[in-house]
Amino acid sequence: MHPESWQLTDDLDDFLARAGGFLRSRPALHTVPLTVTDTLRRHGQRFHGADAPLFGTLTAADGTVVAALFWTPPSGLYLTPVTARQADALAERLAGLGHRLPEACAERDSAAEFARAWQRRTGVTARVRRRERLYRLGEPTPPSPAPRGRPRVAGPADRDLLIRWYGEFARAIGEGAGRDAGAWADGRLSYGGVTLWEAADGTPLAMAGATREIAGQVRVAPVYTPPGLRGRGYAGAVTAEVSRAARAAGAAEVLLFTDLANPTSNALYQRLGYREVADFTVWGFGA
Template structure:
């Protein structure tokens, strides 16, 4: 694989003209680049940060797209499945361009292949920051018993709460310093993308977000319950509600990611009817 087989651009429209069909060919496996590029198209190229994003495609021998990447600094690379040889070529090209990704996120084998290649090419240290599992909703199994309370789609009056809860969630998963809670809340409120589980008196107890539908799939994220309200069934109830709403709205696939280090959340989503699709890994780089 010649390094020049990887081509890069900062032109989102040009990238999508080239790669959109490839990304939509496997919407579950490509859920993150699909939703990230959709968000950039709707909210602007600097939604995720001050620096311009980079988009990349790998040309197959017949000229079609064999792999793709999205890099939205300060976040890491989001990479579709690649072989070890393709990862080596990618590391060489990114180093030549002067890119210094802080992380890579991809299916397990692809992430490991790029991490090894980047260590070699850039002389950095690499370590696993998170192991994740992508789940797909099979048949929704509502929680039983359903906890006290009711679901409600969040509105503009909830913005301050959403910002605070999102920043707490981001801090818990190691993304706190780079996440803008206000921008996230505004984007989600623009299409009713957060559902709250609230008590009978209207007190919010938990939240679950959902991406816009793209390529027939919706991804549930994030799911958050404040520490003092956990283990009461609120997360399961609100996740079941956004999953049902996505299906009712016509989504062919409803997806979510879990941290494999959290057996509670993995067990919860399986009880709701989610089944594992693939394992992903986030590798972090230093030095």
């Protein structure tokens, strides 16, 4: 018997029964699979797209789960940290089943190992699409002075605004295709998951979202300011408020991702008290 084996399934409950403890063992590093699977559990497995998701676990000979993945088409594969051998075994398995991945995201070294293996197994070209950094909130440091305005949790009357802003955000980071902004807005509104920074007259100026708390962690996402309103401190103010609210509600860890190609946002979040956890890379496959 091979000492490790990948098990694939389209059954979310089966996946969580096997992988739940593993994912919760490192809630910061596993924030994305924790929050995505929680969303699928609450809203249905096709929340992110028309095609059924795929889930997987890598199990050692003693039955211990040592890695996990999920794939919610049309988005890419998301993989927890793996070795080169484990990445190659997964690439061989997925390629053998005829899967065509648009992209894959993982911790930096694991992502590179999988991209090399996928290119070798399929012949497709692998290119880096985005480099990201995961941060954890340390000692909160709200912006001072704060910009004019005030925070407000978004409500049903803001739905059209959230749909528009989320669509603009998704397109700006290259993830607009296949995403249902209406479903996203409804999901966030169901638990007060978006905060707006608004002017004194009630005009919305920026937004910051936050995932539900799971395994003690909350991830701030997305943060968006329309182009004409940037550079005035609104993003920092609304992020600081969402971070404060998450801590006040009992989250042990408050997290967020940044695009490493954007030095402005990375510097901003560090000024707010966020500290580096790990780097991640998104690799694209094909044209």
